[in-house]
Amino acid sequence: MADPVSIAVTGAAGQIGYALLFRIASGAMLGNDQPIEIKLLEIPPAMDALRGVVMEIEDCAFPLVRNVVMTDQPEAAFEGVDIAMLVGSRPRGPGMERNDLLEANGAIFTAQGKALNDHAAKDVKVLVVGNPANTNCLIAQRNAPDLDPANFSAMTKLDHNRAIAQLSQKVDGAVEDIKGLAIWGNHSSTMFPDLLGATVNGKPALDAVSQSWYEDEYIPAIQQRGAAIISARGSSSAASAANAAVEHVREWVAGTEDVTSMGIYSNGQYGIQEGLIFSYPVTVSGGTCSVEENRVLNAFAQSKIEATEAELIEERDAVAHLL
Amino acid sequence: MADPVSIAVTGAAGQIGYALLFRIASGAMLGNDQPIEIKLLEIPPAMDALRGVVMEIEDCAFPLVRNVVMTDQPEAAFEGVDIAMLVGSRPRGPGMERNDLLEANGAIFTAQGKALNDHAAKDVKVLVVGNPANTNCLIAQRNAPDLDPANFSAMTKLDHNRAIAQLSQKVDGAVEDIKGLAIWGNHSSTMFPDLLGATVNGKPALDAVSQSWYEDEYIPAIQQRGAAIISARGSSSAASAANAAVEHVREWVAGTEDVTSMGIYSNGQYGIQEGLIFSYPVTVSGGTCSVEENRVLNAFAQSKIEATEAELIEERDAVAHLL
Numbered sequence: 001m002a003d004p005v006s007i008a009v010t011g012a013a014g015q016i017g018y019a020l021l022f023r024i025a026s027g028a029m030l031g032n033d034q035p036i037e038i039k040l041l042e043i044p045p046a047m048d049a050l051r052g053v054v055m056e057i058e059d060c061a062f063p064l065v066r067n068v069v070m071t072d073q074p075e076a077a078f079e080g081v082d083i084a085m086l087v088g089s090r091p092r093g094p095g096m097e098r099n100d101l102l103e104a105n106g107a108i109f110t111a112q113g114k115a116l117n118d119h120a121a122k123d124v125k126v127l128v129v130g131n132p133a134n135t136n137c138l139i140a141q142r143n144a145p146d147l148d149p150a151n152f153s154a155m156t157k158l159d160h161n162r163a164i165a166q167l168s169q170k171v172d173g174a175v176e177d178i179k180g181l182a183i184w185g186n187h188s189s190t191m192f193p194d195l196l197g198a199t200v201n202g203k204p205a206l207d208a209v210s211q212s213w214y215e216d217e218y219i220p221a222i223q224q225r226g227a228a229i230i231s232a233r234g235s236s237s238a239a240s241a242a243n244a245a246v247e248h249v250r251e252w253v254a255g256t257e258d259v260t261s262m263g264i265y266s267n268g269q270y271g272i273q274e275g276l277i278f279s280y281p282v283t284v285s286g287g288t289c290s291v292e293e294n295r296v297l298n299a300f301a302q303s304k305i306e307a308t309e310a311e312l313i314e315e316r317d318a319v320a321h322l323l
Numbered sequence: 324m325a326d327p328v329s330i331a332v333t334g335a336a337g338q339i340g341y342a343l344l345f346r347i348a349s350g351a352m353l354g355n356d357q358p359i360e361i362k363l364l365e366i367p368p369a370m371d372a373l374r375g376v377v378m379e380i381e382d383c384a385f386p387l388v389r390n391v392v393m394t395d396q397p398e399a400a401f402e403g404v405d406i407a408m409l410v411g412s413r414p415r416g417p418g419m420e421r422n423d424l425l426e427a428n429g430a431i432f433t434a435q436g437k438a439l440n441d442h443a444a445k446d447v448k449v450l451v452v453g454n455p456a457n458t459n460c461l462i463a464q465r466n467a468p469d470l471d472p473a474n475f476s477a478m479t480k481l482d483h484n485r486a487i488a489q490l491s492q493k494v495d496g497a498v499e500d501i502k503g504l505a506i507w508g509n510h511s512s513t514m515f516p517d518l519l520g521a522t523v524n525g526k527p528a529l530d531a532v533s534q535s536w537y538e539d540e541y542i543p544a545i546q547q548r549g550a551a552i553i554s555a556r557g558s559s560s561a562a563s564a565a566n567a568a569v570e571h572v573r574e575w576v577a578g579t580e581d582v583t584s585m586g587i588y589s590n591g592q593y594g595i596q597e598g599l600i601f602s603y604p605v606t607v608s609g610g611t612c613s614v615e616e617n618r619v620l621n622a623f624a625q626s627k628i629e630a631t632e633a634e635l636i637e638e639r640d641a642v643a644h645l646l
Contacts, residue, residue: 053556
């Protein structure tokens with residue numbers, strides 16, 4: 001068997017963490033032949049709950065799990081890790097303004113970026129799930145100057161999957177009939193689900209639906225889906241977010257079959273400001289992510305992409321002192 | 324691709340259900356080439372939460388999921404199902420006596436047994452997870468006279484996995500070094516984790532540990548593990564129970580490599596009263612469960628097995644009017 005891959009998960013006792021860990025441990029992320037070590041980071045008040053989660057991992061007798069570490073120190077959690085899944089973040093509390101939120105998370109992701117820089121494997125793959133994911137990722141990346149910016153990513157795979165699912169329902173097709181769909185920009189209500197390059201059974205997706213449905217129903221439904229889940233469940237998406245995180249890392253490691261969506265460090269592709277963590281149509285081969293080139297964008301798409309870019313610039317500027 | 328397998332899950336909006344559904348839907352239970360249909364049963368007050376869970380399943384865009392049904396009617400949930408995972412049950416409330424608990428669950432499992440009898444596929448595989456699992460399973464089985472009693476099972480796989488994990492920690496070995504371990508009897512604090520037939524790296528497990536550790540530490544630790552999890556997490560085992568349920572069904576369908584533990588209809592093997600749902604050392608081939616024969620039991624093991632049998636007889640007699 002291969003050497004174990006070392007995986008850090010932050011916010012490990014939270015709802016997404018709980019849904020995520022057992023899928024990782026069962027082999028769903030890296031395959032049934034890949035032993036793993038899991039390093040779990042939590043804040044001190046959550047360590048008892050985390051101990052319970054670790055007991056449950058033990059109780060599964062997963063053959064792939066070689067070691068489980070619990071800690072409240074980022075330096076220990078990231079020591080030598082090959083993959084870091086940054087799930088924990090500060091949720092927006094009552095009366096909290098957007099800048100308060102960015103600031104509270106800034107402290108977390110500054111510390112985690114530095115710890116990754118100093119302790120993780122040099123080719124560590126970092127996925128930020130905790131919101132605001134793109135800007136949290138930016139903060140971590142900027143605080144890890146010794147790591148390649150391409151090591152950092154923010155999750156838009158949940159939006160991607162939601163967009164595929166909603167389109168497949170609309171056209172009464174199967175999810176695997178849909179190809180080429182992508183999410184652009186920020187993991188927020190400004191993100192842009194792009195059907196221009198998407199196909200349904202090999203035919204343009206926009207031939208199968210009306211432009212008005214696309215603009216007035218579909219895009220808002222994807223953008224507001226998180227709120228709809230909270231309204232139905234009484235709590236925010238956990239298992240579907242965990243599933244997206246598993247798929248994000250699996251594709252990053254094993255490669256993509258179809259184009260996917262990932263928030264990655266922009267090198268200026270499609271005119272986006274360099275250095276933003278921006279969701280693009282991405283393919284992965286040999287562990288390297290590439291932005292799909294020559295995608296056709298009309299004026300409508302361009303305006304949507306500019307709007308989500310503008311939001312990311314604003315978020316970046318609000319945390320400029322942390323970068 | 325194969326025709327979809329139809330799977331019912333009860334208590335689908337509960338904690339175990341939530342941990343279970345996404346693993347089933349991702350292919351972890353029946354494999355990555357087996358399309359599935361999922362039929363979810365909940366009580367009316369939980370239907371909103373269930374709708375949220377179904378939205379999250381949609382949001383994963385699982386290629387294997389062909390259809391998801393939500394209902395509060397057992398007849399609709401079990402219509403034509405090939406596999407029924409009965410997770411929902413009435414937990415013990417404050418001031419509730421054991422007989423009240425058996426009675427409250429009796430009503431649930433009587434109705435579900437009848438609905439399985441009249442609506443499920445004739446070769447349906449039924450797994451009862453909801454506690455008291457063995458007696459709930461007995462009630463369902465007795466209310467389904469047209470189905471083979473061998474179609475019914477109660478889950479002791481979580482105890483089995485806990486027993487393997489605790490032994491592997493004690494001997495500082497890997498879980499796959501341990502073979503032949505089994506749980507006898509009731510999924511309750513009387514169940515008997517049997518190391519007599521177990522080996523560690525091919526050598527008798529009881530040569531690797533002392534009899535006093537086995538009797539005074541190990542057995543109580545396995546029997547009380549559920550309570551220890553509640554104490555640490557603040558809520559009962561969910562993801563580890565869901566994992567055990569996935570493995571139970573996977574082994575029932577795909578077969579076992581090593582002996583496992585399943586509560587099944589006793590045909591009197593090892594002197595157990597016929598007709599009890601009793602956990603035995605079991606192997607599975609071609610979808611058929613067989614009790615491992617000629618297992619050596621000493622006086623200590625015999626007395627433990629008799630104690631757990633006595634508890635199951637008492638539970639059965641308390642619900643005799645439902646059988």
